[in-house]
Each structure stands twice: as C-alpha cells, then as structure tokens.
Amino acid sequence: MASESPSPLAYSYIRMSTEIQLRGDSLRRQEQASKRYAEQHGLQLVEDFKLEDIGVSAFKGANVSSGAALGRFLELVKGGQIAKGSYLLVESLDRISRQQILDSVPIFFDIVKGGINVVTLADNHVYRAGDTNVADVIYSVVVLGRAYEESKTKSMRVGAAWENKRKNAGSRKLTKVSPAWLSLQEDRTGFDLVPERVEIVRQIFQLADTGNGSFSIARRLNQSATPTFTKSNGWHESYVTKILNNRAVLGEFQPHRYDDHGDRVPHGEPVADYFPKIIEDDQFHRVQASRRKRLVEGAGRKGPEYRNLFTKIAKCEYCGAPMRFVHKGRPPKGSQALKCTNAVRGLGCESISWRYTDFETSFLYFVKEIDLTATLRAAAENSERASVEQQIAAIEEKIRQLSAKRERIFELLTEPGSSTAFIKGKLDECEASIAAEEALIAEIREQRSMADMLPTISADELRSLIASVQDMSAPDIFERRAAVANRLSILVTSLRIAADGRRPKMKGIRTFLEGQELNADERDRLTDHIEKSNEEAQRYNRSFKVVLADGVSRYVIVRSDEPTDIIAEVLVDKDGAISGSDRGMPIGWSEGWDNLFDEPATAQ
Numbered sequence: 001m002a003s004e005s006p007s008p009l010a011y012s013y014i015r016m017s018t019e020i021q022l023r024g025d026s027l028r029r030q031e032q033a034s035k036r037y038a039e040q041h042g043l044q045l046v047e048d049f050k051l052e053d054i055g056v057s058a059f060k061g062a063n064v065s066s067g068a069a070l071g072r073f074l075e076l077v078k079g080g081q082i083a084k085g086s087y088l089l090v091e092s093l094d095r096i097s098r099q100q101i102l103d104s105v106p107i108f109f110d111i112v113k114g115g116i117n118v119v120t121l122a123d124n125h126v127y128r129a130g131d132t133n134v135a136d137v138i139y140s141v142v143v144l145g146r147a148y149e150e151s152k153t154k155s156m157r158v159g160a161a162w163e164n165k166r167k168n169a170g171s172r173k174l175t176k177v178s179p180a181w182l183s184l185q186e187d188r189t190g191f192d193l194v195p196e197r198v199e200i201v202r203q204i205f206q207l208a209d210t211g212n213g214s215f216s217i218a219r220r221l222n223q224s225a226t227p228t229f230t231k232s233n234g235w236h237e238s239y240v241t242k243i244l245n246n247r248a249v250l251g252e253f254q255p256h257r258y259d260d261h262g263d264r265v266p267h268g269e270p271v272a273d274y275f276p277k278i279i280e281d282d283q284f285h286r287v288q289a290s291r292r293k294r295l296v297e298g299a300g301r302k303g304p305e306y307r308n309l310f311t312k313i314a315k316c317e318y319c320g321a322p323m324r325f326v327h328k329g330r331p332p333k334g335s336q337a338l339k340c341t342n343a344v345r346g347l348g349c350e351s352i353s354w355r356y357t358d359f360e361t362s363f364l365y366f367v368k369e370i371d372l373t374a375t376l377r378a379a380a381e382n383s384e385r386a387s388v389e390q391q392i393a394a395i396e397e398k399i400r401q402l403s404a405k406r407e408r409i410f411e412l413l414t415e416p417g418s419s420t421a422f423i424k425g426k427l428d429e430c431e432a433s434i435a436a437e438e439a440l441i442a443e444i445r446e447q448r449s450m451a452d453m454l455p456t457i458s459a460d461e462l463r464s465l466i467a468s469v470q471d472m473s474a475p476d477i478f479e480r481r482a483a484v485a486n487r488l489s490i491l492v493t494s495l496r497i498a499a500d501g502r503r504p505k506m507k508g509i510r511t512f513l514e515g516q517e518l519n520a521d522e523r524d525r526l527t528d529h530i531e532k533s534n535e536e537a538q539r540y541n542r543s544f545k546v547v548l549a550d551g552v553s554r555y556v557i558v559r560s561d562e563p564t565d566i567i568a569e570v571l572v573d574k575d576g577a578i579s580g581s582d583r584g585m586p587i588g589w590s591e592g593w594d595n596l597f598d599e600p601a602t603a604q
Contacts, residue, residue: 008117010034010043010087013051013070015095033121034089043087064107070096074107077114084115084129092122093143104144179248180229182275191276198278200226204243205279208287210479211486214240220478244291250284251277285445290486306481307336309360309469309488310495316340317498317545319349326353338497354499354542361563363544364466364484366556367491369566392441399437406430494547 012034014027038045051069064071076082088111090096096111096118097104108127111118118127127136178184181197200221207217218235228235247254253274254266307325314323321342328335339353409427468474469481543557553572559565 007042007044008085008087009083010038010045010089011049011051011073011082012045012089013053013073013095014091015053015070030091030121033091037089037119037121037124038087064097074110077111077116082114082116085117086115087117087119089119089121092120093118093140097144101141101144105141108140108144179246179275181278193276193278196227197229200229201243201249201278204240205249205283205287207479207482208244208290209283209486210483211290211489212479212482213291214238214244216478216482244287247284248275249277249279250281251275285442288442306478306485308338308356309481309485310338310363311485313489313492314338314495314497316342316349316351317496317543318351320496321347321349323497325356338499340499351498352500354497358560358563359497359544362556362558362566363495363546364469365564366546366554366566366569367488368463368466370554391444395437395441395444399434399441402430402434402437406434491549492546493549493551494545496545498543498545500542 012031014030035045037043051073053069064074073082073088093108097107099107108118112127112129112131115129117129119125120127127140178191181194181201182191183194184191203226204217204221207220208214212220214237217240218237221235221240226235228239230239232239243249247270251273252270254270256266307327310323311325312322315321316323319340319342321340323338324341324344326335326337326339326344328337336356337353338356338359340349340351342349343351343353406427409430465480465484465487469477469484474480542560543555545553545555547553555568555570555572556566557568559567
C-alpha cells in the first residue's frame with residue numbers, strides 16, 4: 001500500500017507509438033504539462049515511478065499488457081497498491097487506449113472504479129473516481145470510440161498508401177531512403193549508382209567469397225584507407241556484416257513497419273528489381289553459405305598472415321581429435337607446428353607434432369600434383385542440380401498457395417462480426433509457414449551454390465594460388481592464403497594426419513613384451529631394437545589421408561626430411577578398389593598398411 005500523503009499523489013503517464021516522437025517536442029511537452037497541473041492543483045507528482053510506454057502502440061492494446069508501464073499500473077491499482085484518490089495524468093484519453101470501444105472503455109472504467117481520478121491535460125478535464133456523472137461517461141465513450149476509428153482509418157490509409165506505392169514502384173520509388181551506394185534521382189523514378197561505393201561493396205563481397213570474415217574485411221579496408229559510407233572512424237565489423245546481409249545488392253527492397261512493441265519488422269513481400277542490382281545471385285548465396293558454415297564450424301581471427309590453412313579440416317589419424325596450430329614464436333628461434341589436441345592436453349594420444357611449414361609444403365605439393373580437373377569434374381557430375389531445381393520449384397509453388405491463403409485470411413479481418421483473435425491466430429500460422437518455406441529455399445540455394453562452386457575452381461587457378469601463398473612477405477598474403485583456405489574447405493571432405501607413423505603402437509608393444517616370459521635384459525634389448533627400427537621407419541611413415549570432393553580416399557606417405565618427396569600414394573575409390581604408386585619404398589613397406597590407417601577412436 002502507498003503511504004498516506006498530505007497532498008494527493010499524481011502519476012504522469014506518457015505513451016508514444018514510435019521512438020521518432022522522442023526526437024520532437026512530444027515528450028518534453030507532456031512532462032511539463034504534468035508538472036504544471038500538479039503544481040496548480042496542489043498534487044504531489046510521483047517522479048521516481050516512471051509511467052512511460054515509448055514505442056508502444058495502444059491500437060492493439062500492447063500498452064496494457066503485463067510488461068508495459070500502463071499494464072503494471074493497472075495491476076497495482078487492482079492490488080490496492082496505488083492509494084485511492086490519487087491522480088493519473090494523461091495528455092488525452094487516447095493515450096490510455098486506441099482499441100475498439102468494447103475493449104477500451106472497460107480499461108478506462110477499471111481505473112476510475114479503482115479509486116483513481118483521471119485528468120486529461122489537453123483540456124484539464126477531470127474524470128473523478130466514484131462520480132456517476134452521465135455526461136462524463138458518455139463523453140469518455142465517445143472520445144475512446146473516436147480514437148479507435150482514427151487509428152483504424154490511419155492504419156487503412158497507410159496500408160493502402162503502401163500498396164499503391166508497391167503497384168507504382170516501377171515508375172515512382174516508395175521512399176527517399178536508399179542504400180549507401182545509390183542516390184535517388186530528383187524525379188524519384190530511379191536510382192543512380194555511386195561508382196566508387198559500388199566498387200567497395202563488390203570488393204567486400206569478393207573478399208567474403210574467398211573466405212574472409214567481417215572482421216578481416218573491415219581490417220583490410222582500414223589498412224587500405226578505404227573511405228567509409230558514414231561518419232564513423234574507420235570500418236567496423238558490424239557494418240561490413242550489415243552490407244553482406246543486405247539483399248538490396250540483389251535489387252530487392254523490403255518495406256518495414258513498427259510492430260506493437262516498437263520494433264522495426266518487415267512488412268509485406270520484398271519488391272524485386274526495385275534497386276539496381278550490383279551483386280550476382282550466385283555470389284550472394286555463396287557468401288551466405290560460407291558465412292553460415294563459419295557460424296556452425298567456428299570462425300576466428302587468423303592473424304596478419306592467415307597462418308593455418310587447415311583450421312577445422314585437419315584431424316589426428318590416431319584418435320580423431322582436431323590438429324591444433326601450435327605457435328611458439330617465429331623462426332629461427334621459434335617454431336610452428338600441427339599437433340593433436342589430445343596429445344597437447346595429455347589425454348592419451350602419443351602422436352608427435354608435424355612442423356607446420358613442412359606439412360603445408362607436402363600437402364600443397366600433393367594437391368598440385370593430382371589431376372584436379374578430373375577430380376572437380378567428377379564432383380560436379382555427381383551433384384544433383386536437377387533434383388534441387390525441382391525441390392525449389394515445388395516449394396515456391398507451396399509459398400504461392402500459402403500467400404493466396406494469407407490474403408484470403410486477411411480479408412476476413414475486415415468483415416463485420418469476425419473473431420479477430422481466431423483469425424489473427426490463423427494469419428500468424430500462415431505467416432510462420434511461409435517464413436519456414438522461404439528459409440528452406442534459402443538453405444537449398446546456399447547448398448546448391450556451394451556445389452556450383454566446384455566446377456569453377458580450375459586446376460590452373462588453384463595451382464596459381466598455391467604457388468603464391470608461401471611468400472609471407474607479399475603485401476596481400478592474407479588474401480592469398482584466405483583464398484586457398486577457402487578453396488581447400490570446399491575441395492577437402494576429410495583430412496587425417498599421421499604425424500609419426502607407427503610410433504603410437506610402441507605403447508602396445510611394450511605392454512605386450514612386459515607380459516612375456518623374458519628377463520629384463522632381453523626385454524630391454526628387444527624393445528630398443530624395435531624402437532630403432534621404428535624410428536628408421538618414420539622416414540617412410542609420416543603420412544596423411546585425405547578424402548576429396550570426388551569421394552576418393554588418398555593415402556600419402558612423405559619423406560620427413562624432404563617435404564616435397566612423396567614416396568607413395570594409394571587411392572581407394574568409393575567402391576573399395578585400391579590403386580597407387582610406389583616411389584622407391586623399401587621391400588615390405590606396405591606390410592601392415594591396413595592397420596596403419598585403421599579408423600581412429602572417437603576423440604575425447
């Protein structure tokens with residue numbers, strides 16, 4: 001209960017349907033009117049209990065919900081926590097409600113019946129608690145009814161205006177607002193490109209298309225002193241992301257409106273071919289697919305040189321854990337290596353590290369040597385583009401049917417005696433179904449775009465990129481290495497690294513020998529002999545297994561003291577057929593090959 005006061009308490013309620021009004025004079029005007037009335041009538045204005053619903057609409061009753069300021073005030077009145085005889089100061093009754101009369105009048109009456117006097121500051125009229133003045137009752141009903149009709153008319157006019165603008169979008173543009181790379185023509189019949197800004201947007205998409213994230217792109221733009229589109233100090237990651245997500249680059253315009261909670265939300269269907277198109281659909285969808293993949297698999301800041309080309313690709317052959325990039329400073333004193341995460345953490349894997357530059361050299365040399373053209377062609381031939389197109393066509397037809405259903409449901413809202421709540425529920429269900437189908441199409445198109453990328457990666461292009469990525473002094477080394485990493489993420493399905501051949505098997509050998517009837521000297525001599533033989537074999541057993549987009553598994557053995565010396569390569573196709581080459585391996589090198597590349601245990 002509120003404590004008694006020598007003067008009645010007064011609560012000022014301010015509501016604005018949009019935050020835009022805050023930038024005008026409305027808030028200050030209402031606050032001053034409340035203070036002036038309280039002073040003139042001996043009321044104590046409660047200023048530490050803010051009753052403000054900013055950006056909240058009264059047309060659909062959002063301001064009387066439990067989360068809104070007026071809704072909380074009503075709950076306090078009903079609970080007896082607002083002293084009877086207190087005053088509620090409002091600019092006019094339409095601040096309280098703009099709902100249809102059967103909903104708005106009970107709200108007003110509940111306040112008065114709760115012992116609260118309502119003052120409308122526009123005309124200094126007081127609706128007193130407990131007063132049964134018939135004229136006041138009739139007048140309040142008329143005012144609230146008129147408020148609803150005005151809002152309804154305005155809503156219909158705005159809707160009709162937007163619909164008319166949509167129909168005339170081809171001849172006259174809907175709004176003066178345009179993307180930063182365009183300018184509206186004086187007669188408002190079209191947009192002109194701002195060439196230097198269009199070029200920057202295309203550069204942003206090109207960087208994203210080669211595997212760069214928003215942070216990296218922003219850094220590159222700042223390093224090259226690229227002019228920003230706003231007055232901000234340099235490029236920011238969030239602004240780059242905003243551009244990459246903006247379908248206006250495809251020519252689309254999406255009208256928006258403010259919902260009951262003051263949030264800006266899409267209104268109606270996008271208008272196609274509204275803006276000049278500056279990015280091709282395929283590239284846009286590729287970028288979205290790549291960004292989604294980064295969100296799922298994890299992204300990160302790659303350093304100034306994009307050091308590790310195998311992030312999220314390379315796994316340990318022995319235990320299946322990811323291979324970690326271990327950086328211990330720059331050469332000659334420091335070192336960089338790939339090492340099993342479980343081995344680093346001491347979780348049972350005995351794999352040793354593989355010097356990063358040696359592995360990168362071996363892997364890229366291997367990639368340059370294989371028949372990339374045939375590999376990529378095979379992957380492209382296996383794609384199911386025709387099936388994808390049929391899927392999309394079927395879903396688009398379903399969306400058209402749902403859209404027609406939505407229009408029919410919407411028409412029911414205007415019919416007298418219709419159940420607003422029931423129809424709105426059905427409308428929401430229809431909207432949700434359409435959104436789900438549209439999301440499905442977007443996902444399918446992005447997956448198709450990733451598949452479509454494969455035939456565009458020519459062998460010559462990839463070999464040229466590979467040849468350029470190990471010169472760390474190149475000014476554009478980050479972009480070059482990011483491009484190769486992006487190509488590898490598309491080309492490589494699986495990469496498992498056996499950094500030290502059979503060495504992890506030594507633990508099992510020691511355990512076996514300890515269980516035999518051997519004296520200590522015999523066991524030690526035998527163990528030493530096996531270890532020395534094993535160390536010699538390391539020169540031939542440092543290896544990796546890679547599965548490319550064509551589904552063929554390639555087992556590659558590399559001489560540890562010469563990264564470009566690929567000693568043997570074995571291919572296992574999707575049917576299990578084995579082929580390969582022996583490049584000078586000693587007799588018996590292949591014994592136990594099947595055991596060496598057994599499927600690893602699940603990583604911890």
